[in-house]
Amino acid sequence: MPSQEAIAQTVNRYLELVAAGNTDEILTLYAADATVEDPIGSDVLRGHDAIRGFYAGFQDIEKETELAQLRVGGSEAAYLWHLTLVTGDSRSRISPISHMTFDEDAKILSMRAFWSPSDVKVL
Amino acid sequence: MPSQEAIAQTVNRYLELVAAGNTDEILTLYAADATVEDPIGSDVLRGHDAIRGFYAGFQDIEKETELAQLRVGGSEAAYLWHLTLVTGDSRSRISPISHMTFDEDAKILSMRAFWSPSDVKVL
Numbered sequence: 530m531p532s533q534e535a536i537a538q539t540v541n542r543y544l545e546l547v548a549a550g551n552t553d554e555i556l557t558l559y560a561a562d563a564t565v566e567d568p569i570g571s572d573v574l575r576g577h578d579a580i581r582g583f584y585a586g587f588q589d590i591e592k593e594t595e596l597a598q599l600r601v602g603g604s605e606a607a608y609l610w611h612l613t614l615v616t617g618d619s620r621s622r623i624s625p626i627s628h629m630t631f632d633e634d635a636k637i638l639s640m641r642a643f644w645s646p647s648d649v650k651v652l
Numbered sequence: 653m654p655s656q657e658a659i660a661q662t663v664n665r666y667l668e669l670v671a672a673g674n675t676d677e678i679l680t681l682y683a684a685d686a687t688v689e690d691p692i693g694s695d696v697l698r699g700h701d702a703i704r705g706f707y708a709g710f711q712d713i714e715k716e717t718e719l720a721q722l723r724v725g726g727s728e729a730a731y732l733w734h735l736t737l738v739t740g741d742s743r744s745r746i747s748p749i750s751h752m753t754f755d756e757d758a759k760i761l762s763m764r765a766f767w768s769p770s771d772v773k774v775l
Contacts, residue, residue, distance in 0.1 A: 568725055
């Protein structure tokens, strides 16, 4: 089982990279056969190629991320975070609750994000 | 799939009943074969008898609960909440992130709570 510190480090690094927007760097945090379901109820993406498409889709949007609440247990993490999207003069924010599971090396095995369009707030 | 409103109603009712402390009422929110893992990494309890023991253990402690952030997706919910325990003049608070899945009738199929002793704050 990865240490709680290693899991916290992956979560923090993940949010940094989501803000920085480099898809290839984000993928280094994912195990090869990882899955992504974002938002919950959408198709589950499996493997780096499928996951690459997901992140590439919003790579070029200016973003800020902030970790609000992190809970780690076993080889899993649940966390509330803020994603602020900046488009011109307009800023909007989504605050998902995400769930991740991790392998021995604290690479992400699965990521599931709970949010819905009604959660998007114009700032 | 249960409606988002029905899921939100079960979550709110659950937190009310956790505060009120009546174990039998709490159990009415759970499907017969439901599972509880609280906190993450502890033994998974299955079925009403096992789950009854879990809630009965802290039924008589004075408690307050507050829903801070709720996200519903598909037949699942993730939420951040506050549990305040009152013992004499002392108050302590845990703020778990919980994950629940629900059946067609919005009864709880599984509950998993992410928190650890280091998250407990003396108020």
